[in-house]
Structures are given as C-alpha cells and as structure tokens.
Amino acid sequence: MQPILLSRFRELLLLRGETAKLAPETLLASNGRDELFYVPFEYVNRSARLVIVGITPGPNQIAEAYKAVRAQLRVGADEDTVLRETKRIGSFGSPTMRPNLVKMLDAMGFSELLGLRSSAALWEEAFVVNVRWKASPRRSARASTRGVAGFWYQRTLLD
Numbered sequence: 001m002q003p004i005l006l007s008r009f010r011e012l013l014l015l016r017g018e019t020a021k022l023a024p025e026t027l028l029a030s031n032g033r034d035e036l037f038y039v040p041f042e043y044v045n046r047s048a049r050l051v052i053v054g055i056t057p058g059p060n061q062i063a064e065a066y067k068a069v070r071a072q073l074r075v076g077a078d079e080d081t082v083l084r085e086t087k088r089i090g091s092f093g094s095p096t097m098r099p100n101l102v103k104m105l106d107a108m109g110f111s112e113l114l115g116l117r118s119s120a121a122l123w124e125e126a127f128v129v130n131v132r133w134k135a136s137p138r139r140s141a142r143a144s145t146r147g148v149a150g151f152w153y154q155r156t157l158l159d
Contacts, residue, residue: 043086064090
C-alpha cells in the first residue's frame with residue numbers, strides 16, 4: 001500500500017488550489033530528465049466492480065484534482081472524503097476525455113452490465129461501489145509528453 005501524501009501538500013493546495021499545478025513545491029523527484037509531481041489520486045475503492053486503467057493524469061486533470069482538494073478542505077471534509085471526491089472529480093476529468101470514455105463504455109455495454117442508466121454514473125452516484133481507478137507508468141520518446149508513476153505525475157524532459 002502506498003503512503004498517503006495529502007498531509008504533506010494540504011496547506012499548499014488549500015492556499016493555491018489549481019494554481020499549484022506543476023509548481024516546484026509539488027515536485028517529488030527529478031533526475032534531470034524526468035520529473036515526478038504529486039497528484040492526489042490516492043483513494044482506492046477496494047470493493048469496486050470495475051477497474052479502469054488510465055495512462056496519465058494530464059495537466060487538466062491535475063488542475064481539477066487540486067481544485068477539488070481545495071474545495072473539500074475549505075468545507076472541512078475528512079481526509080478520506082477529500083481523496084475520494086478528488087479522484088471522482090479529477091479522474092478522466094476534462095471536457096472531452098470523460099464524455100468520450102463514457103460513450104465508449106456505454107457502447108461496450110458496461111452500463112447495462114453494472115445496471116446503470118449510463119456509464120456517466122460511474123462518476124456520480126455509482127462512484128463509491130463500482131469504480132477503481134489505476135494509473136500506469138508511461139515512457140515517451142518525445143519532449144513535452146507526460147506520464148504517471150503510481151499517483152505521481154511524471155513529466156519527461158529531453159534535450
């Protein structure tokens with residue numbers, strides 16, 4: 001099990017929210033070529049009936065996740081709620097990514113299989129019982145491409 005790092009970044013995310021995206025303060029490691037940034041996708045639904053594996057949380061998803069952390073902390077949510085809601089809001093969260101994923105999942109019959117009106121419910125009322133997100137590492141041969149390692153955002157820097 002991975003350690004929860006939210007406490008390390010709590011004050012920064014509360015203060016700056018989405019403007020902390022790719023800030024030096026969120027940098028976990030760098031080797032001159034790769035940079036690993038914190039992304040608060042630490043929540044794991046152990047009773048999920050569906051696992052969706054994503055390649056990377058990009059800058060848009062990071063901004064949405066940081067914004068969600070800030071909103072949850074401002075209302076005094078506990079750590080579990082902060083992390084669960086952040087993952088629900090930020091995972092595959094962009095104006096095109098999530099709608100396209102929902103269309104694909106519906107076309108493949110997942111909504112029927114799970115007894116949902118639409119796969120969009122996986123980010124709504126069915127989130128807690130049905131979905132477990134997994135991020136997987138990605139390497140790239142081009143500059144400015146991005147990947148993720150665990151729950152860290154990885155940026156590859158090539159000369």
